[in-house]
Amino acid sequence: MxxxxxxxxxxxxxxxxxxxxxxxxxxxxxxxxxxxxxxxxxxxxxxxxxxxxxxxxxxxxxxxxxxxxxxxxxxxxxxxxxxxxxxxxxxxxxxxxxxxxxxxxxxxxxxxxxxxxxxxxxxxxxxxxxxxxxxxxxxxxxxxxxxxxxxxxxxxxxxxxxxxxxxxxxxxxxxxxxxxxxxxxxxxYASTWDEHDGIRLGLHARASLAAELGTEADDILRVTKQGLDAFHEIFGERYAFGDYHQAFVPDFNAGAMENPGCVTFRDAFLFRGQATRAERAARAGTIVHELAHQWFGDMVTMRWWNDLWLNESFAEYLAHEVCAEHTDYALWVDFGLNRKDWGAIADQGPTTHPIAGDGAHDTADALAQFDGISYAKGAGVLKQLVVTIGWDVFRAGLRDYIAEHRFGNAQFADLLAALERAGAEDLEAWAAAWLQSAGMDLLVAEEPEGAPADEAAGAQIRRTPGGEPADRTHTIAVAALAADGAELGRERVEVSERTRVALPDGFVLPDVADETWARVRPSRPVEDWPPVSAIADPLARVVLWNSIRDQMRSVELDPEIALQTLEMELPEEQEDLIARAVLDWSQTTLAGPYSRPDERRRRLCRIADTAGEILARSQPGTDLQLSAWRALMGCTDDTDALTNWLAGVGLPQGRELDAELRWRTVTRLATLTGDRAVIDEAFDRDRSAAGRVHRARAMASLPDLEAKQEAFAALMEPGELSAYELYATAEGFFLPHQGELTEAFVQRFFAEIDATAAFRSGWALGQVVLRAFPACSNSRATLDLAEELLAADRLSPGVRAPLTEATDLLRRAVESVEKYGGKHPDPAPVRRA
Structure with missing residues (x-):
């Protein structure tokens, strides 16, 4: 088309x-x-x-x-x-x-x-x-x-x-x-019905998920009602689309879609197994995000796709704010760890673009720019705006905007005008700096070389523009921390170039409350940080873990130091969400593209040891226990433990092996042993749609040539697999420790991936390119193949955008391994006393 x-x-x-x-x-x-x-x-x-x-x-x-x-x-x-x-x-x-x-x-x-x-x-x-x-x-x-x-x-x-x-x-x-x-x-469909404030509420799912729908309905409905009440107050305008249905549907590509009156969600939000509070919080965020769209996007719609942020950035920001203030789920830690990192990667990559007026020439361009910038960066920038102008002015502007354009269309200038009528000042300059220029500033805490005689000595915060130079002022809190992680003081400042802070001597952390859109460098190198897990404020810990990830991507930090920090700090971390996010990241980066092939197995064992230590320390039945066990399932090489878990032996206290945990165990065991029988047995027990997806991933992960050939054909040729079976096959193919087996397919990937645009399009095409990309083949030869393909004029637009993103991440990993890969052997694990 x-x-x-x-x-x-x-x-x-x-x-x-x-x-x-x-x-x-x-x-x-x-x-x-x-x-x-x-x-x-x-x-x-x-x-x-x-x-x-x-x-x-x-x-x-x-x-x-x-x-x-x-x-x-x-x-x-x-x-x-x-x-x-x-x-x-x-x-x-x-x-x-x-x-x-x-x-x-x-x-x-x-x-x-x-x-x-x-x-x-x-x-x-x-x-x-x-x-x-x-x-x-x-x-x-x-x-x-x-x-x-x-x-x-x-x-x-x-x-x-x-x-x-x-x-x-x-x-x-x-x-x-x-x-x-x-x-x-x-x-x-199976349905559950309720009513709130005169609005009929419906929840719907396949009949085979009726039990899961029943289990989760109370929480989903409670969050929905709290969101409706909050948005009625925020917008001063009632929900306008009659009944409000939330349908949990199969094979859904996105998290959800804001169809007025009938929102569609991935049915994975109806958890088939044990779920953590953090997972229900993430679902709450999606529920409230789509509810916000009933006003921002559905009632008032952008005129053209270059103002996509008017939909997504506002729904993203409002979802986190409303969840934090009006539900039982405070989501800003999740935003900082997961959503913000997603946006930061996009904003530092070659496909970065402004939040607003992003130049979407056509719908193909718009789809390519439907990314972490339109969602997470936009939300982060709006959070900074609210810190600057205040919530009351912001809310008044939103009410004006919705009332002025009810059931119509609007654009960037309309929103700025509404906010200015509400009392915001100098928004044109602010918008030019924050919304109409790309890039992510760097905030560095540093000791001045020499303070003027009339000024107190102390740290200062320096801003370095990122991407397109822009005159951005960051309103942030800065904290000084003692050697044991205790907070010595906190000061709110505005940083445009350099700003001195009047804080006690100590470790200085800019943007300690994670309130702006910027990369952060504390006043000392990672090796000299206070114990991260001992810092009381979880948002401060988020800022530090994000700084580690960013320093690694920027080839400023040896991944070995990042791994040592993880080994030392994570067993002490009590926030399930932080422990889970860092463990997941470590498996996919520290033991993957950011390590030499010959050191990956040892690194993965160290990560498994850390997950095992967290599991051993966790209280039975806690979310931390469940998250640590899941992480351990994904990285252990102890086949005896995996086999015993499948038999119900040696399970963590208070836990059982549900369908989802069984598949995690089966996939890891099959990846290590090549045992197809264990996959067949699991599929005999679970022939559901989710079971088919898990089976596809496990089969693609098998360490034998026949399985890889079958999986590669599924990725590169038309077939009957559902979208999620295809994505799972892609995820299971180029595994970090199977480099020798899959090396022959690397060149074929770059030779054949563009041809898949002839029979795939839209979301599915881009997702297969991203998920199947051979990121762990972290050599200059692979990088050359990727860059040669990107240089081809014939490359399909639907392949070019995700390939550009994946190639940039590969380039960073290759440069990191070249810089740090041969510096030292793997040391013994480090523990903080």
């Missing part, structure tokens, strides 16, 4: 006004489905040609004002036509294909009961895969829908559906919607 560019969208916006869209679907057949769309619109200019987007397998009918249009004119998903001035009616019918990649109208057959479950994903340009539309965010219109289904199905959507006769459903007309968040959910 041709990517819609901004000029085309602007021209069509000035020619058309859409009055109403009606969609009819016949979903009673399993091979294909029938879709008929009627669009009522007004054309303003005589004789102005335009087009509608539609991607049927076969176009059955196309009419404009009762006159047939030539079906042969439908090319690359576009049907051109010339409307008459005034009111027009366009009708298109087609035989459509279900998808298996999580976009368009996705059809999943649950192996648990052989029932089919459908849901529609219309983002970013996937809507025309199941209905006809003018597919751009600023041509909003009310939608109505009629759907024919098997008689035992439930149908949900953006408006209230009523079953008018068995298997015949009708949806009440919605408020104006952009095409990219029109949806339908249909199938024999």
């Amino acid at each position: 041709s990517a819609l560019n901004r000029a085309e969208a602007s021209e069509r916006f000035h020619c058309l006004r859409v009055q109403r869209v009606s969609v009819e679907l016949d979903l009673r057949e399993s091979a294909t489905f029938l879709s008929t769309t009627t669009i009522e619109f007004v054309a303003a200019e005589p004789g102005a040609p335009t087009f509608v987007e539609f991607r049927p397998e076969q176009l059955l009918r196309a009419e404009l004002n009762g006159e047939d249009l030539d079906p042969d004119l439908l090319v690359a998903g576009r049907l051109p036509f010339t409307p008459t001035v005034g009111e027009n009616t366009l009708t298109l019918s087609g035989e459509m294909a279900y998808s298996n990649d999580g976009e368009g109208l996705h059809r999943h057959v649950d192996p648990a009961d052989d029932n089919a479950y459908l849901y529609a994903m219309s983002f970013l340009d996937a809507g025309p895969r199941w209905f006809a539309c003018f597919d751009q965010p600023d041509l909003k219109a009310p939608y109505a829908m009629r759907v024919s289904t098997p008689r035992d199905w439930t149908v949900l959507g953006n408006g209230v559906f009523t079953e008018i006769s068995p298997g015949e459903w009708e949806m009440a007309e919605t408020p104006p919607l952009a095409s990219y968040f029109v949806t339908i959910v249909a199938g024999p």
Whole structure:
């Protein structure tokens, strides 16, 4: 399908006004489905040609004002036509294909009961895969829908559906919607119902997950109600889309999608096994994020994709703020450890871009820039804005913005104007520095070479611009810490170039409360830090762990020192979320791309020893115990322990081996031993959709050539695997300790990956490129292959963006190994007394 560019969208916006869209679907057949769309619109200019987007397998009918249009004119998903001035009616019918990649109208057959479950994903340009539309965010219109289904199905959507006769459903007309968040959910879904403040709440999942839905419903509904109350107060505007459904659907690519009135989530949020509080907190963040979109994005929608941040950055920031202030889940530690690190990687890479006005020329560009900058960096910058102007001014600006553009579209300037009317000052300069320039500043705590006689000696904070030079002022807290980690004092300062801090002598940590968007360097090298785990403020510990990760990526820190710090500090860490994040990172980096192939096994054993020590120290039944056990399952080479756990022997006190833990154990054991039988046995016990995904990962991880050949064919050739089976296969292929086995496939990866764009697109294409990239083949030869492919003019845009990101990370790892890899042998583990 041709990517819609901004000029085309602007021209069509000035020619058309859409009055109403009606969609009819016949979903009673399993091979294909029938879709008929009627669009009522007004054309303003005589004789102005335009087009509608539609991607049927076969176009059955196309009419404009009762006159047939030539079906042969439908090319690359576009049907051109010339409307008459005034009111027009366009009708298109087609035989459509279900998808298996999580976009368009996705059809999943649950192996648990052989029932089919459908849901529609219309983002970013996937809507025309199941209905006809003018597919751009600023041509909003009310939608109505009629759907024919098997008689035992439930149908949900953006408006209230009523079953008018068995298997015949009708949806009440919605408020104006952009095409990219029109949806339908249909199938024999299990449901839980509730009501809050006059709003009907529905939770839905496949019948095979009914028990998990029942277990998790109370927590999900409680967070939803708390979020609704918070947003009613923040925006001064009630939720406006009728019922509020949350459907947990299979094979979903993103975390969730904010379809008005009918949000779709990954069904992995209905935990099949034991879950930690941190995992439920992350789910709460996603729930509140999508709820924020009902105002920021759905009620008020950006005009074009270059203002994607008006949706995502605000939903991201508000989700963390609302969870922290109005629910039982304080999420800023999670933001700093996980979301912020994601955004920091994107902002320091070759594909970095401004938060606002990011220059999305067309929808393909927009998809490539749908990244950690649009989400995490935008949220981090908004957090800094609120620190600067205050919450009351910020909230007043949001209320003004929502009221001014209710059910319409807005752009960057509209939001700035609303915030300035609320009392914010100098926002144009602030926006130019923070939102319209790329890059991440560096804040360094340092001792001055010589303080002026009239100034007290002491540390100062220096700002070095990152990326594009910009005059940014950071409002931050700076702390001084004693040798034992105790906080000696804290001061709030504004840093634009250099700022002196009046703090007691000690270890100086900038941005101790993690309030700005910047890289941080404390006043001393990592080897001379106070004990990280002894620092009382968890956000301060987050800032320090992020500094370690950033120093490693910047080739400023020997990974061996990072590993020694982990060994010394992590057994003392009591925050489950921090311990889990650092252990996960260590396995994928310190024992992977940032180590020589010959030292990876020893490093992984050291990480396993650390996880085992945390497990031994943890109280039975705690989240820390569960997280440590999970980490140990992923890195131990003790096959006897793994075998015993599968037999129920030697389990940690108070724990049992649920389906998810069993698969972790099986995958690690099969990776070490090559035993296919253990995979077959696990799959016999768990033939669910999740079991299929785990089986795909385990099979790709087997240390034998036949398994690798099968997995590589699945990645590089069209096939029947679901999206998540494909992703799991990619994750299991290039493993750190299987370099000799997979080296022959490295050159083939770069020779064949671009051809996959012929049969994959969108999210699925990019995810396979990222997850299958041979990051652990950390040699100059591999880097040369990646750069040669990037230099090719023929490279598909959907491959180029993720390949560029992965190549940048590989380059950093190669440079690190070249700089530090031969400095010293692996030392004995270090422990703090």
